[in-house]
Amino acid sequence: MGFLKLGEVVLLFDQRSKKYLVRVDPAKEFHTDFGKIRLSELLKKDYGEEIQSHLGRTFKIIKPRISDLISKIERPGTIVLSKDVGQIVAGTGVGPGDFILDAGTGSGALAIYLGYLVQPNGKVITYEIKSEFIEIAKRNIELVGLNHIITVKNKDVTQGFEENEVDLITLDLSSPEKVIEHAKSALKAGGYVVIYSPFIEQVQKVNEALHRYSLQEIKTIECLTREIEVTKRGTRPKTRMVGHTGYLTFARKI
């Protein structure tokens, strides 16, 4: 057992299971509707312990998991949801040591989870053309402590990648079909490219490109998750669900 350290990122759970991500900082207070918390007090606490607000409310101190961090990062637009990230990761067998390219970065959410998984010897290079997204992504990568694993490049990938012998390339772009030839050059034999596309027209074009450049094991899926409500009144699927995020197209260089 020890104490939390200066700058450490910590999750606080209140008694309604509401979560807050805070950084240990002796100079700051954190405001919630359950009262103010002096963040300097965290220096005398450890994970699993509790801290009180000035209103006497109790908050549990939890070491955040990567999924907690991603759920709390700054996001300018939509991010690839956990349900789709899971399909990418398990469908391509992402793991330690993988060398991954990602474009476009957006808020960096996908790059961050991939970067987390390839530790300690893997690398993620994420390409983005909009500088405002790059700033946000860099802040998010710093927050989760993955600067040594993830590099953000401000470059248009329709002009090609600078890397090769890559295990996985993930594309979340408006015209992914323009990147397939470059993706094939960058991949190692057995490597995957995965394209995330909200629109079916993108799926049609990217499939055409994947066939043209002789990628193998081409497969497009959509993933739907439905929540089941289990209450005293009874069990049933939730009335509302997410009907669509994006299609996922997988292909492999052989």
Place this chain on the structure above:
Amino acid sequence: MGFLKLGEVVLLFDQRSKKYLVRVDPAKEFHTDFGKIRLSELLKKDYGEEIQSHLGRTFKIIKPRISDLISKIERPGTIVLSKDVGQIVAGTGVGPGDFILDAGTGSGALAIYLGYLVQPNGKVITYEIKSEFIEIAKRNIELVGLNHIITVKNKDVTQGFEENEVDLITLDLSSPEKVIEHAKSALKAGGYVVIYSPFIEQVQKVNEALHRYSLQEIKTIECLTREIEVTKRGTRPKTRMVGHTGYLTFARKI
């Protein structure tokens, strides 16, 4: 560049994109409907190169990814599919260093992918009561080279776990509700338990137990994936799909 080593596990792709998992072994031949391959010849080859069968057919030599290995392991019954593994992994933020308990082992497929992800410092302990499954799981773990990460225990988890300060517990058992109290004791603060259940009655009972033992962030989902066919004739979802595998229930110790 170098040469493949004795005992190395290698993926061969024929020209129809059919995959074969073989082990480099100078004493053996591998039979396919495209002809016989002398496995001793692999000692003079490297990944990305090709090998010929005695019928002159070409096979590409690929370093298998963990997903290739899992798709080829010995399986006595059904395994948790990639679509559901992806939900577990991304939904709980599995990654390097995690300490994971898994029950029951079955063929070991889930334990293997979790073990792969927690490298190099994490651990997976997988519990199984049927000794015939234990033998199969051990062979599969040896095949993928994860003996140093994954331990198989022949023990009934309704009697409790021997570990604590655990990050994640995965349960694929007929009566998971009998294990929830033990799971709570074994988990660290912030850790997850995930239950895979084919039947809704199991979901009902396990939700009741999760509430009884005050687990938090309780959520049951089902995950459906649908393949989209993109052909010259047109684009449409495949006519047949998997309508159900199992429900996934997530909960967290706070």
Place this chain on the structure above:
Amino acid sequence: MGFLKLGEVVLLFDQRSKKYLVRVDPAKEFHTDFGKIRLSELLKKDYGEEIQSHLGRTFKIIKPRISDLISKIERPGTIVLSKDVGQIVAGTGVGPGDFILDAGTGSGALAIYLGYLVQPNGKVITYEIKSEFIEIAKRNIELVGLNHIITVKNKDVTQGFEENEVDLITLDLSSPEKVIEHAKSALKAGGYVVIYSPFIEQVQKVNEALHRYSLQEIKTIECLTREIEVTKRGTRPKTRMVGHTGYLTFARKI
């Protein structure tokens, strides 16, 4: 060609395709955000013609279809949606001359569409125990002009039905399992009972009762519809969808 008659129920479409259901009434004005319409003027119009509001906005006069009427009826709670009504109707082959029992009535929406379909020689008897629903249902039945086909009875069907030789019985009740024995007595050979249940516990109980009373061709389904957006930006399923309404259980007396 002729003129609309006093008391006739008419659909008005404004230029945004917004629909209004009005009754021809010389004494009344109808207020919309596109201006007031004098309903007396409808007496000089026919279907397919147009009418102006005092703001000069044009409204198209359309003869309402039964689906228009049902979408505009008074509803105290939720109604069985068109997607589920379609499954009931096509799955059991509802049509002219059928003799149908329905319980509980609610707003009468299901009884109304069934009553419409069994014209001119069929009958629908709908049972309801709550008198406030009976008043609403009667107003709705009067609105669509089906008083001669549909009878509302204020009676608890767990005590039995008063009819027999029935083609179809529809149940939308909290404890449908208590009515299965009575449903079987009332049905003719070849007739169907269809149970609509929001909760899976109701499905479990009603299936048990259907087996106990030897009903045949027992089948439970859920029906999901997903809207596809086709816009200039591209084609994709809508982001949000209805994830659940109710399960439909079909069974037949042989």
Place this chain on the structure above:
Amino acid sequence: MGFLKLGEVVLLFDQRSKKYLVRVDPAKEFHTDFGKIRLSELLKKDYGEEIQSHLGRTFKIIKPRISDLISKIERPGTIVLSKDVGQIVAGTGVGPGDFILDAGTGSGALAIYLGYLVQPNGKVITYEIKSEFIEIAKRNIELVGLNHIITVKNKDVTQGFEENEVDLITLDLSSPEKVIEHAKSALKAGGYVVIYSPFIEQVQKVNEALHRYSLQEIKTIECLTREIEVTKRGTRPKTRMVGHTGYLTFARKI
């Protein structure tokens, strides 16, 4: 109570709930794996009674519902499934007196159910270009006794319809976009056109045409039904399901 008549079409249920559609005919025997049935004996029976095979097996005599007849008709290819027919019927409010155009006919299944519903004063005109389908459709229409309601025309609808003031037009054709202008001319104000298309490219083209010709309330849906298994082992959705039949596009002339 009376007796079955010569030529009457009757449903026989054996004790496994297997169904047979037979026609009362004194000259014929009907062969099943439960033995032969002399169809002349049906002249001494009524609905709800039983008949024995020469092996002493009992068959229940049931008056077929329209859904029984459609499930037993001759079909050269696939037919629009009951789940989709239900969406068309309930979504457009089909009922007695409607005047409906249908193209192409195929086996006539959709025209038959529509024809059944518009009785006694409605009409269905169904267009088909392939003469082999016309023969099959005519036999099917004769079998269900709807010759007075349904007319089959051997004509290419991309050349236009011969009717107007139509309530509903259903299109199940490879290039429905070529028929939208004609459909609009034929429809009455408030009438619907519904297009059934297996491929998304057809949906894209037909939506474009519907907008070009100013149809209103344009909406494309897909309908999925999933069967729930309720057995002693537990309750769960079936492992296999139909993942796709066709998209349904609705539009209305205002």
